[in-house]
Amino acid sequence: MTRRYLPVIAALALFLAAVAALTGAVWSYGYRQALDPLARRGRADLTLAADRLTGQLQLYQQMAVLMADHPGLDTPDPRALLLGAADKTAALDVLLVDASGRVLSAASGATAADLSSRPFFRRAMQGALGEEHGLDARTGRRAYYFAAPRFGARGRVVGALVVVANIDRVEAEWRGARPAVFFTDRAGQVFITNRSELLFWRQGAAELRPPGGAATEFASRTIGPHDIWLENWSPYVPARALHLSRDLPVIGMTAQALIDVGPARRLAGLQAASLAAILLAFGAILFWLVGRRRVLALANQRLESRVAERTVALSTANERLRREVAERVAAEAALKKAQDDLVQAGKLSALGQMSAGISHELNQPLMAIQQFAENGALFLQRGKPQVAGENLGRISDLAARMARIIRNLRAFARNESEPMGCVDIVAVIDSALDLSAARLRQDGIVVDWTRPPAPVLVRGGEVRLGQVIVNLIGNAADAMAGSADRRLGISLDPGNPVRVRVADTGPGIEAPDRIFDPFYTTKAVGGAQGMGLGLSISYGLVQSFGGNIRGANGPEGAIFTVELDPWAGEQAA
Numbered sequence: 001m002t003r004r005y006l007p008v009i010a011a012l013a014l015f016l017a018a019v020a021a022l023t024g025a026v027w028s029y030g031y032r033q034a035l036d037p038l039a040r041r042g043r044a045d046l047t048l049a050a051d052r053l054t055g056q057l058q059l060y061q062q063m064a065v066l067m068a069d070h071p072g073l074d075t076p077d078p079r080a081l082l083l084g085a086a087d088k089t090a091a092l093d094v095l096l097v098d099a100s101g102r103v104l105s106a107a108s109g110a111t112a113a114d115l116s117s118r119p120f121f122r123r124a125m126q127g128a129l130g131e132e133h134g135l136d137a138r139t140g141r142r143a144y145y146f147a148a149p150r151f152g153a154r155g156r157v158v159g160a161l162v163v164v165a166n167i168d169r170v171e172a173e174w175r176g177a178r179p180a181v182f183f184t185d186r187a188g189q190v191f192i193t194n195r196s197e198l199l200f201w202r203q204g205a206a207e208l209r210p211p212g213g214a215a216t217e218f219a220s221r222t223i224g225p226h227d228i229w230l231e232n233w234s235p236y237v238p239a240r241a242l243h244l245s246r247d248l249p250v251i252g253m254t255a256q257a258l259i260d261v262g263p264a265r266r267l268a269g270l271q272a273a274s275l276a277a278i279l280l281a282f283g284a285i286l287f288w289l290v291g292r293r294r295v296l297a298l299a300n301q302r303l304e305s306r307v308a309e310r311t312v313a314l315s316t317a318n319e320r321l322r323r324e325v326a327e328r329v330a331a332e333a334a335l336k337k338a339q340d341d342l343v344q345a346g347k348l349s350a351l352g353q354m355s356a357g358i359s360h361e362l363n364q365p366l367m368a369i370q371q372f373a374e375n376g377a378l379f380l381q382r383g384k385p386q387v388a389g390e391n392l393g394r395i396s397d398l399a400a401r402m403a404r405i406i407r408n409l410r411a412f413a414r415n416e417s418e419p420m421g422c423v424d425i426v427a428v429i430d431s432a433l434d435l436s437a438a439r440l441r442q443d444g445i446v447v448d449w450t451r452p453p454a455p456v457l458v459r460g461g462e463v464r465l466g467q468v469i470v471n472l473i474g475n476a477a478d479a480m481a482g483s484a485d486r487r488l489g490i491s492l493d494p495g496n497p498v499r500v501r502v503a504d505t506g507p508g509i510e511a512p513d514r515i516f517d518p519f520y521t522t523k524a525v526g527g528a529q530g531m532g533l534g535l536s537i538s539y540g541l542v543q544s545f546g547g548n549i550r551g552a553n554g555p556e557g558a559i560f561t562v563e564l565d566p567w568a569g570e571q572a573a
Helices: 006-067 079-089 119-125 167-174 262-311 317-381 385-413 425-443 462-482 534-544
Strands: 093-098 103-106 130-135 142-151 157-166 180-184 190-193 218-223 226-231 240-248 253-260 421-424 446-449 457-460 487-493 498-503 548-553 558-564
Touching: 006 079, 006 142, 006 157, 006 167, 006 180, 006 218, 006 240, 006 253, 006 262, 079 093, 079 103, 119 130, 119 142, 119 157, 142 167, 157 167, 167 190, 262 317, 317 385, 317 425, 421 425, 421 462, 425 446, 425 462, 425 487, 425 498, 457 462, 457 558, 462 487, 462 498, 462 534, 462 558, 534 548, 534 558
Parallel strands: 446 487
Antiparallel strands: 093 103, 093 157, 130 142, 142 157, 180 190, 180 253, 218 226, 226 240, 240 253, 421 457, 487 498, 498 558, 548 558
């Protein structure tokens, strides 16, 4: 018995191994592809952090250069001037130093220090701008020193003005922000970072080590052109991260960032899981068909054996043989019909999958076309061809709009988008309400929409914005199906960003953190609507404009807010 099933077990094992290999290959490919945009965003974030730090430090540098020639420094007591400059710029200290390195005056009042041995002071004595970073001896805080030379009447260096920048104050604005960014000096020490637990760690060949030099859990992998770090340094530093670096010769440091690769791994996992599900479903159907064919083959063998035995038997067995032959023909016919039904079911399933996504986006224009066609026929009967012509013109416009919707759906599926442009969001809302008017009237929904007197211009795509608004209106109507009070509120805030709010009087949102997940829906399973793709598609469309969409529960029901970038005035002009 076991030996008979060995070929089946071997085929099943081989199929599962092939599925595992293909799934792993798809996961690896998807992971590599997802790392590229993640690296681009990470480089942009790292550049922004580096530019912000460089710009803040250069303010103190320019302050040292500009104040070095201030006439108030030559007065008997310049401390008031130094103190005022330190207070206005939040500098840790401002020092006036003579040519021997002795502090003549300081904003903090401490003048006992001797700076003659400091590299930044010696650089200033050579007539150039001196820079240095380290721990301030007076306060123990991290500081960045800028020393600008002061020249006498004959062009000789008579001293220096030293501005001490407070690094804690410089990095306070972006501490804790994403991603994890740290700046190492030429000695490899982490001197500035938005993760305080990494301060003063030192970088070895690749990994970071605590100040004590103890070994840390670390591994490095190279995936294509990307460097992936595996570590467990802190709950606030991603354990699996894309490592990026950038030299900053202006301040003598190297900017580095650790970008969490979790989203890329999840995307690759979703792609691999989808492929595995498809292959397993196909394999299950294939094995079922092969099993049925094997059963039929065994039945045929048994039938032929019985026919051969009964041929030499008594003549009375002929009738029984004919009945068995008839049963065999009936079994083959039933199998053939079952196979035909299975093929037809597969065709209907594929057709349903294709039509479901398209009908979701074309249902409203088709309803409007039907309404305009019926109205046009009535107007023709009443002898109003001009009004009927207007309805035909609207039908033509809606047909063109349906073509644009199909084009945009295909572009969205291919990760493409129509060119960004200036869009009047007021006209988009009016068009969406016009398309949804029949549904709203049928459900007895009162619309509260105060149209602004002037256009409100935003940056986006007209057709795709219409898709988002129509989808939000349709979802609101579905949510209010069981409500006694059915009111749809639409408001427009022409600020920066421009906010469009769609509120309903339904039961609210059951899980606000999951409403934009694909295939998540609270509608009845198997209904005409309820695929769970509408809000997910709307989220992707709004994100492609550089905007944002979120949902929350209000006092009376659900409120969806769409945030869009306003179109700049000079661009509009």
